[in-house]
Amino acid sequence: DAGITQSPRHKVTETGTPVTLRCHQTENHRYMYWYRQDPGHGLRLIHYSYGVKDTDKGEVSDGYSVSRSKTEDFLLTLESATSSQTSVYFCAISAAGPNTEAFFGQGTRLTVV
Amino acid sequence: GQQVMQIPQYQHVQEGEDFTTYCNSSTTLSNIQWYKQRPGGHPVFLIQLVKSGEVKKQKRLTFQFGEAKKNSSLHITATQTTDVGTYFCAGLYGGSQGNLIFGKGTKLSVKP
Numbered sequence: 754d755a756g757i758t759q760s761p762r763h764k765v766t767e768t769g770t771p772v773t774l775r776c777h778q779t780e781n782h783r784y785m786y787w788y789r790q791d792p793g794h795g796l797r798l799i800h801y802s803y804g805v806k807d808t809d810k811g812e813v814s815d816g817y818s819v820s821r822s823k824t825e826d827f828l829l830t831l832e833s834a835t836s837s838q839t840s841v842y843f844c845a846i847s848a849a850g851p852n853t854e855a856f857f858g859q860g861t862r863l864t865v866v
Numbered sequence: 867g868q869q870v871m872q873i874p875q876y877q878h879v880q881e882g883e884d885f886t887t888y889c890n891s892s893t894t895l896s897n898i899q900w901y902k903q904r905p906g907g908h909p910v911f912l913i914q915l916v917k918s919g920e921v922k923k924q925k926r927l928t929f930q931f932g933e934a935k936k937n938s939s940l941h942i943t944a945t946q947t948t949d950v951g952t953y954f955c956a957g958l959y960g961g962s963q964g965n966l967i968f969g970k971g972t973k974l975s976v977k978p
Binding site: 843859 | 911965966968
């Protein structure tokens with residue numbers, strides 16, 4: 754498996770609280786992505802990064818922000834968690850963009866109560 | 867908008883039977899990727915198809931990309947219990963810096 758570590762792996766949080774998920778890679782890949790996976794929806798892109806401090810929105814970015822201050826770390830923040838953000842979150846990396854193989858992390862299961 | 871339709875949503879087969887999942891797009895794709903996700907696991911890349919009419923094989927798995935680059939299929943011959951999982955296609959729109967859109971997946975169960 755590619756060197757991708759997501760933390761935490763599981764989290765339960767209360768509505769209205771901020772939450773930060775971390776993705777750490779050891780592959781020195783340029784591109785990093787955050788997806789959410791929900792039953793009946795497959796994988797949907799939240800935000801992605803194409804370099805340090807270079808990020809852009811995906812198809813479901815509302816309520817989320819990201820930061821990438823180092824090549825190896827990509828943080829996803831839920832500013833004020835809502836129950837609709839209960840999901841499994843996957844980080845992915847790729848060497849040269851969406852037209853190349855993506856490697857996924859193990860996922861973070863987030864429950865907002 | 868850009869959307870990749872994948873069917874069927876579920877497929878239950880007896881071990882040894884064949885399995886096929888299909889992906890369709892209303893607009894031309896730059897390429898298509900296929901991923902497999904085991905129960906409780908994360909998606910794992912299987913293959914990427916780029917050329918019109920391309921066919922690639924990996925042991926019992928055969929991947930096809932349509933002539934118009936709007937559809938693709940994954941066929942598994944003689945399924946085994948190790949094939950259990952959800953298979954996703956992901957279509958790329960707009961070239962190397964475009965949008966990769968995942969289908970909703972086909973969940974395969976195999977009865978021994």
